[in-house]
Amino acid sequence: MLLSGASGGLGQALVYLLLECKVRALYLTARNQKILAELAERAQQQGVLCRTQNADLCSPQGQELYLAFLQEAAEQGVEHFILTAGMAPQRSEDREESLEAIERTLTVNCTMQLKSLYLLLGLQHTKAPAEHHNSSAIPGAVRSIALVSSQSALYPIPSLPVYGAGKAALSYAVQALTDECAACGLKLTLIEPGFFSSPMGERFVGRKWFVLSPQAVAERILKAMAAGRRRAVFPSALALGIRLLYLLPRPIGRAALKFFAFDTAADPRK
Structure with missing residues (x-):
């Protein structure tokens, strides 16, 4: 199993x-x-082989290290990938995202996720002859990939223009590629969670509904992958509330959006 974003709250869970x-x-x-290093030590104490790669996806060097690590893992027979890497943009004093924040956020939340997917899909094509549709019959093939998006992809929320745009683009692309991946035996699972407790989640300041624990989100991700689900959106109550916004007249919808309005605090880890 390969896991990106392993040092985040969800990744650790x-x-x-x-x-x-x-x-x-x-x-x-x-x-x-x-x-x-702490996660690797814990894994080794339990007798689990663990390899790590430190990579900052905001830097070109980090991106190269990250993609090389994914390719190496796939070539060494890793069958399952969970891609959770993500970030929330830093807002400037005028409450808008800076140009640098826009680029960094879209790079981490969308571009690198899609590069990962296309890299693994390309490797799959080289391993899978055209007549194969079952990855279990292909030695060393990748069997499943879960990509973590967000329920912010479901509706354009004014307080999250850049974060939501990146997640929406990721969700669109994953759903568009699901059938192509399935044709070569690769199962894609799109994960669209709501709010959950994590260092990044804590940076979203304001109204947060139906907050889950990272442990609960982790369990749902693994269950969705095990069941071969193409898409897992949870919690359902939050997703329903967001989708109902499309049914409201525009003035009422604008007023209802106040219940989803929040700001982004500075990242204390920097």
Whole structure:
């Protein structure tokens, strides 16, 4: 199993859950070297082979290291990938995202996620002859990929223009590629969670409904992958509320959006 964004709140919860599931090997990549080392030590204490790669997806060098790590993992027979890397943009004093923040956010939340997917899909095509439609019959093939988007992709929220745009683009692309991936035996699962407790989630200041624990989100991701689901949107109550916005007259919809209005605090990890 390979996990990106392993040093985040959700990433760590997934690592702990995977260790409970007695996985044989973990490939972990994230920007926080200290947390990566702690996770690797914990895995090794439980007899699990663990390889790590520190990579900041905002830098060209980090992007190269990250993609090379994914390719190496796939070539060494890793069958399952969970891509959770993401970030929230820093807002400037005038309440708008800076040009640098826009580029960084879209790079991490969308561009690098899609590059990861296309890289793995390309490797799959080289391993899978045209007549194969079952990755279990293909030695060393990738079997499943889960990509974590967000319920912010479901509706344009004025307080999240850049973050939501990146997640919406990711969700669109994953759904568009699902059938092509399935044709070569690769199962895609699009994960669209609502709010959950994490260092990044805590930076969203304001009204946050139906907040889940990172452990609960991790469990739902693994269950969705195990069931072969193409899309998992949760919690359902929040998703329903967001979708109902499309049915409201515009003036009422604008007023209702106040219930989804929040700001983004500075990242204390920088």
